[in-house]
Amino acid sequence: MEVEERTIRLLEFREFKNLVSKMAFTSLGKKRILERGILSKDALEEELSALREAFDLVIKGEIPPFSASLSDITPLLENLRISLKLFPEELLLIRDFCKGVDKLREFFFSRKNEYPKLYLLVRELDPLRGLYSAISNAINDKGEVDSEATPLLSSLRRRIRVLEERIKGELLKIIHSPEFSDVIQEPLYTVREGRFVIPVKRDKKGFFPGIVHDLSGSGMTVFMEPLSTLALQNELKELRSEEENEINRILxxxxxxxxxxxxxxxxxxxxVSKLDDTFGRALFMAEERGVIPKIDDKPVLKLSEVRHPLLGKEAVPISIEVGRKFSILVITGPNTGGKTVALKTAGLMVLAAWCGFPIPAQEALIGSFDFLFADVGDEQSIAQNLSTFSSHIEPIAKVLPRITNRSLLLLDELGAGTDPQEGAALAMxxxxxxxxxxAKAIVTTHYPALKYYAIRESDVENASVEFDVETLKPTYRLFIGIPGASNALTIAKRLGMMDEILEEASKLISYQDERVEEVIRELHAKRSSYSNLERKLKEELEMVRELKEKYEKKLGNLREKEEKILASAKLKANKMIREAEEKLKEILNSAKSDIRRYAEAKGSIRKLSEDLAEEKPLVFEPLKSVKFLKVGDRVYVPKFGKWGEVEEIFQDEEEVALRIGFFRVFLSKDEISGEGISQGDVLPEVAEKVKVDIEDVPYELSIRKKNLEDARDELIRFLDRAxxxxYPQVKVVHGKGEGVLRKMVWELLKEIPYVKSFRFGDEAEGGQGVTIVYFERG
Structure with a gap:
């Protein structure tokens, strides 16, 4: 698909790529996203397949370990070609890059069967373990060549340490000698030009046998090397020179x-850049609730509930299409009503899809176009002496001879900026x-002649952006099949224009135009009515669906409770049978000498086994109302097989908060029993731990911007339910701020017995603004 640079600029494609690139983890991935261009169909299908797998991992929360060490090391390799060596800290960057590659490779190799496209991408990753080990053995984490890098370096540094200690000992003797007490400025030694020296009073230097190496800023002190250490320091200098040569050899x-x-x-x-690029786009897709576009061989476009990504949360979803039922779409409506945004959205999504990006929409069908052209906005040029009209017509005139039946043109305010009658004729x-x-085209206009043209002509369709005449504001919604109504006189009337002027204006409008506008207004009114009806029906259907799911879950819970009670009763019965058999075996053993007693005992065993084998589950009557309870009451929870103490009562919802051991749970009156059972009748536990089917428990809780008391209560409830x-772990988002919420969270976590450990999130998880909590799981 051919796209001119001007079209790319007008559609703000670079701004779009910049937005997506922020989702990448590394500079390599960001750069690759910014450099993405139009792909061939085969290459695009491969890219989208990998994107689909990456998105699956993202929604599962399984993000590859894109660490900060996976940086662009190209400058280091370029410098190496010139200098032939790298500094220790540069070698550490190479080492850490190799380690990051190894971790990335392990992540995907463990998932190669589930994600074959991503595996094909990473299978050629080489962690270069030999290079990693060589650097690790030679350079320590401080960025220094390690003493154990070679035996020679180890020997040299050991000799240097011994010699330095000898020199320091000699210097201390001189410093503390009474002979030089009036000569030495301060009782210490220092280093000048790599040699140990003693600060001596300038006017006393003739009384100190040594060599001057430096003078203080005030000129009152000279730094002198004692002659007694001269030979030792010369030897030290030679050793250090050998050390430096050995370090350079290693580097x-x-x-x-x-x-x-x-x-x-x-x-x-x-x-790494390809992987990060792919996951950056997948994260953008998750963030924007987007879809992977379906690519069609035909020159068609169909976008359902698409949102312009650069508008953020303010974007109003629209549905737009061309090429399937009609080849040209004419959009009319008021200024600032969303016509240009609709045009830009359509063009940007076509360009984005063919560059491998996901589409922020419910559905996206993108066809194969040989040429994409956009003329959007006002490019009036004073420097080139071009008017608004000229700035639009000139590029259109140049491109029209090149279009084919596979071209897509996006033309904003076609024919505007000149005499309306001539402009409309030219546009038509x-x-x-x-x-x-x-060719296929989406066109915006204010000219009534064009919407009448779309009504008359086949393969041309009208569309309109909605305008609310009650609030005098656009809704930005796009309706295909209905031309935009002219609301000028209606709006003028609502704004206080005199009736006699409005009547005169109406007379000046031709009867035919007035009749057409009247029909259009009626269509908009019906459309609005049908939209409201459709919305109500959708709400009612959603309510019915939710009710159905709710009752199906309740039915499932009841069946689960029944199965647990039956299983528990059966376990109890089997245990009693085993105990009875043991006791009666003793009776049989003692009765074998008496045939009559033996037969009676055997019959007793048979009858007892038959009685106990019958499954007679214990039945608990649910509580009729929570109003019969008070804080501190003990009630039984059959599905847990546990007793709990009432901590809080919610009469409106017929729910209670119970403390069961160190858990705090919220249950309805149907899930607890306060009647017909004594505390001694507790069922034996079916298992050591019971997993509770709690609906809609998220993996993440945000308590940002909440006060401490509310945040604490919400956190306790969330942790208990999770x-x-x-869940093995959860994520708590408390933000960074002044650390008040974070301190409360950590103090609370230390008090909860079932919390195993917790930590700050890593960079990908949110850093110090989040806490990752791990639970005890026996």
Whole structure:
């Protein structure tokens, strides 16, 4: 698909790519997203398949370990070609990059069967473990060449330490010698030009046997090396020179290793950039509730509930199409009503889809176009002496001879900026030419002649952006099939225009135009009525669906309770049978000598086994109302097989908050029993731990901007429910701020017995603005 640079600029495609690139983890991924261009159909299908797998991982919360170490090391490799060695801190960047690659490789290799497209992408990642080990053994985490890098370096540094201690001992003797007490400025030694020196009073330097190396800023002190340490310090200088040579030899050797594997490092960077690019787009898709576009071989476009991504939360979803039922769509409506946004949205989504991006819509069908052209907005140029009319017509005139039946044109305010009658005639002629070439076009206009043209002509359809004449504000919704109504006189009347002027204006409108506008207004009124009816029906259907799900869940819960009670009773019965059999075996053993007693005992066993084998589950009557309870009452919870103490009562909802051990749970009156059972009749536990089916327990809780008391209560309830649900871990978002909420969260977590541990989130999880909580799971 061919797209001119001007169209790319007008559709704000670079701004869109910049928005998506913010979702990438690394500079490599960001750069690749910003450089994305139009793909061939085969390449696009491959990209979208990988994107689909990445999105599946994202919604599961399984994000690959894109660490900060996976940075662009290209500048290091370029410098290495010139200098032939790298500094220790630069080598650490290479080492950490290799480690990051290894972790990324392990993540995908463990999922290669489930995500084959992503595996194909990462299978050629080479962690370069040999290079990693060589750097790790030679460079420590402080960015220094380690003493154990080579035996020679270890020996040299050991000798240097011994020699330094000897020199320091000699210096201390001189400093504390009474002979030089009036000569020395301060009782200490320091280093100048790599040699140990003693500060001596300038006017006393003749009384100190040594060599001057430096003078203080005030000129009152000279720094002198004692002659008695001269030989030792010369030897130290030689050792340090040998040490430096050995360090350089190590760095050159490591540089050679890096250079020899520079191709593998560059290949790794390329794969990392592709992966991060893919997951950046997948995260954008999750953030925007987007979809992967369906690519069609025909030149068609159909977008359902699409939102312009650059408008953020203010974007109003629209549905727009062209190429399937009609080839040209004419959009009319008031200024600032959303016509231009609709045009830009359509063009941007076509361009984005063919560059491999997801579409922020409920459904997206993007066809194959050979040419995409957009003329949107006002490009009036004073420098080129072009009017608004000229600035639009000139590029359109140049492009029209090139269009085919697979081209898509987006023309904003076609024919505007000149005499209305001539502008409308020119616009209509252009539409006829486009239609004759079989091209596809979406056009916005204010000219009534064009909407009348769309009504008359086949393969041309009207659309309108809605305007609320009651509030005098646009709704930004787009309706296909209905032309935009002229509301000028209606609006003028609501704004206080005199009736006699409005009547005169009505007379000046031709009868035919007035009749058409009247029909259009009636269509809009019916459309509005049908929209309201459709919305109400959808709400009612949603309510019915929710009720159905609610009652199905309740039925499932009742069946689960029944099965648990039956299983518990059966366990109890089997236990009693086993105990009875043991006791009666003793009776049989003692009765074997007496045939009559033996037969009676055997019959007793048979009867007892038959009685106990019958499943007679204990039945608990649910509580009739919570109004019969008070705080502190003990009630039985059959589905847990536990007793709980009432902590809080919600009479309006017929619910109670119970404390069961160290859990706080919220249950309805149907889930607890306060009648017909004594505390001694507690059923034996079916298992050591019971997983509770608690509906809609999220993995994440945000308590930002809440006061401490509300945040604490909500956190306690969330943790109890998440633990009972069986989650191994959860995420608590408290923000950074002044740390008040974070402090409360950590103090509370220390008090809860079932919390195993907790930590700050890593960079991908939200850093110090979140806390990851792990539960005890036996």
């Amino acid at each position: 050159y050797r490591l540089g050679e290793m890096v250079m020899s594997q520079s191709l593998e490092l560059k290949k790794n960077m390329e794969i 002629a252009i539409l006829k030419y486009i239609k004759g070439r079989g 633990f009972l649900k069986g």
